[in-house]
Amino acid sequence: MATKEELAEFFEQDFPQANFIIERVGDRSATIRKKITHEHLRPGGTVSGPVLMEMADAALYVAILSEIGLVALAVTTNLNINFMRKPASDKDVIAECKLMKLGKLLAIGEVSLFSDGDPNPVAHAVGTYAIPPVKKFG
Amino acid sequence: MATKEELAEFFEQDFPQANFIIERVGDRSATIRKKITHEHLRPGGTVSGPVLMEMADAALYVAILSEIGLVALAVTTNLNINFMRKPASDKDVIAECKLMKLGKLLAIGEVSLFSDGDPNPVAHAVGTYAIPPVKKFG
Amino acid sequence: MATKEELAEFFEQDFPQANFIIERVGDRSATIRKKITHEHLRPGGTVSGPVLMEMADAALYVAILSEIGLVALAVTTNLNINFMRKPASDKDVIAECKLMKLGKLLAIGEVSLFSDGDPNPVAHAVGTYAIPPVKKFG
Amino acid sequence: MATKEELAEFFEQDFPQANFIIERVGDRSATIRKKITHEHLRPGGTVSGPVLMEMADAALYVAILSEIGLVALAVTTNLNINFMRKPASDKDVIAECKLMKLGKLLAIGEVSLFSDGDPNPVAHAVGTYAIPPVKKFG
Numbered sequence: 001m002a003t004k005e006e007l008a009e010f011f012e013q014d015f016p017q018a019n020f021i022i023e024r025v026g027d028r029s030a031t032i033r034k035k036i037t038h039e040h041l042r043p044g045g046t047v048s049g050p051v052l053m054e055m056a057d058a059a060l061y062v063a064i065l066s067e068i069g070l071v072a073l074a075v076t077t078n079l080n081i082n083f084m085r086k087p088a089s090d091k092d093v094i095a096e097c098k099l100m101k102l103g104k105l106l107a108i109g110e111v112s113l114f115s116d117g118d119p120n121p122v123a124h125a126v127g128t129y130a131i132p133p134v135k136k137f138g
Numbered sequence: 139m140a141t142k143e144e145l146a147e148f149f150e151q152d153f154p155q156a157n158f159i160i161e162r163v164g165d166r167s168a169t170i171r172k173k174i175t176h177e178h179l180r181p182g183g184t185v186s187g188p189v190l191m192e193m194a195d196a197a198l199y200v201a202i203l204s205e206i207g208l209v210a211l212a213v214t215t216n217l218n219i220n221f222m223r224k225p226a227s228d229k230d231v232i233a234e235c236k237l238m239k240l241g242k243l244l245a246i247g248e249v250s251l252f253s254d255g256d257p258n259p260v261a262h263a264v265g266t267y268a269i270p271p272v273k274k275f276g
Numbered sequence: 277m278a279t280k281e282e283l284a285e286f287f288e289q290d291f292p293q294a295n296f297i298i299e300r301v302g303d304r305s306a307t308i309r310k311k312i313t314h315e316h317l318r319p320g321g322t323v324s325g326p327v328l329m330e331m332a333d334a335a336l337y338v339a340i341l342s343e344i345g346l347v348a349l350a351v352t353t354n355l356n357i358n359f360m361r362k363p364a365s366d367k368d369v370i371a372e373c374k375l376m377k378l379g380k381l382l383a384i385g386e387v388s389l390f391s392d393g394d395p396n397p398v399a400h401a402v403g404t405y406a407i408p409p410v411k412k413f414g
Numbered sequence: 415m416a417t418k419e420e421l422a423e424f425f426e427q428d429f430p431q432a433n434f435i436i437e438r439v440g441d442r443s444a445t446i447r448k449k450i451t452h453e454h455l456r457p458g459g460t461v462s463g464p465v466l467m468e469m470a471d472a473a474l475y476v477a478i479l480s481e482i483g484l485v486a487l488a489v490t491t492n493l494n495i496n497f498m499r500k501p502a503s504d505k506d507v508i509a510e511c512k513l514m515k516l517g518k519l520l521a522i523g524e525v526s527l528f529s530d531g532d533p534n535p536v537a538h539a540v541g542t543y544a545i546p547p548v549k550k551f552g
Binding site for chain 4: 222223239248259262
Binding site for chain 4: 077105106128
């Protein structure tokens with residue numbers, strides 16, 4: 001298990017480019033928030049798809065590490081994302097992840113992504129992480 | 139239809155952050171290449187998943203625009219990606235897209251992603267773009 | 277809009293092989309139930325994957341038709357399913373669908389599948405249906 | 415490794431309801447064929463989605479077993495399918511699978527589905543199978 005503060009420090013050190021705020025973790029779920037700036041927009045004034053994909057992937061990672069701790073080197077093996085509505089260009093994006101399975105080798109979760117203040121999701125993702133086996137030392 | 143040169147100029151103007159090279163377009167397919175630098179890596183010395191997702195999405199977009207021209211504002215509606223092997227940290231990533239369907243409203247394509255020089259794909263994606271209906275004037 | 281009874285009659289006539297019970301519809305959601313018999317099992321005594329895929333697809337279809345009525349000829353365009361736990365061979369399978377988007381041209385929903393009595397889902401699917409445009413007659 | 419004949423016998427015994435013909439296996443790929451009859455059609459005279467999903471899943475399974483042999487109890491963990499064109503109601507459906515990864519724990523492949531005689535795929539799927547670890551006996 002890892003706390004919000006421990007996770008924030010971990011991501012700041014190891015994934016500085018990700019640049020999001022961990023709002024909440026616990027109970028096999030996590031919520032993260034990202035401030036949208038000009039670099040995240042695409043023509044037409046909407047948040048680019050890859051920014052949403054990155055957030056979905058990060059929310060899954062935060063939810064998993066909050067359960068299994070910071071030591072493991074989990075990696076995404078599959079991500080499926082549906083883009084459903086145009087995100088607002090001037091609102092934070094919020095990603096809410098719920099883990100559906102947390103096994104020894106695989107974790108699967110779903111992520112709903114929102115423009116802050118709008119209850120209709122802009123996108124929804126489902127992803128799988130492979131969890132490396134714990135090495136036991138003698 | 140758009141040529142490689144027209145597409146390169148379009149992406150440089152409208153998507154400067156994407157930062158990839160269009161190697162080839164035509165025959166409902168496209169190949170793009172991205173130089174991997176420190177900012178694209180994650181701990182463990184491998185290319186981060188979101189970089190691969192962004193390239194898959196971009197390769198689809200290039201292949202579609204090369205067929206329908208630069209005017210349309212196509213948007214991704216679904217992307218599914220499987221990460222299969224660890225990408226090399228010191229090689230370009232190459233994304234090869236083939237369109238499987240190019241309808242009036244939807245285009246669907248698959249993308250194989252490689253570390254330059256290795257024939258085994260590091261990832262494989264399938265994505266759908268919605269193509270906005272052509273506005274007829276006057 | 278269509279009621280549970282209208283939907284049941286529609287599926288009995290047009291999709292007799294589907295063979296499920298509609299338990300509940302409404303509020304952009306639907307729950308269906310299927311009795312598992314020997315023909316649905318695979319070696320090892322578990323419900324076969326295609327039975328779960330068929331139920332996910334059907335639950336989506338029921339949820340959509342309950343909203344848009346029985347006239348439209350909606351078709352699946354994408355389905356993504358994760359198999360998470362081994363279903364019980366002697367329990368009904370229950371599929372709960374919630375629509376996440378119900379647009380004029382596309383509907384997107386998620387489906388959780390359960391072995392009756394166990395709160396942990398055996399599978400989870402996300403699917404997209406294309407809704408044919410309404411023909412207007414003179 | 416398993417031959418076409420060994421696989422055919424295996425499926426006839428263990429999956430009699432699947433009811434397809436194995437046309438070819440080898441080189442990390444497989445082709446299967448299914449005769450379409452009235453029970454596989456849906457209103458509008460087209461092959462139902464679940465029939466295509468079942469064939470995609472089966473083609474993957476045949477390709478994997480042809481490589482690892484008939485002993486292992488592999489199970490699908492993820493399947494993503496895009497439906498692209500309306501299948502013919504009076505033609506066999508053919509599913510061609512190519513494995514993209516065949517690891518010790520996971521196999522990933524893609525499947526193109528065709529109405530016999532038409533080179534444009536009616537659907538395309540990507541799926542993952544979990545391969546159970548080999549038990550070693552003393």
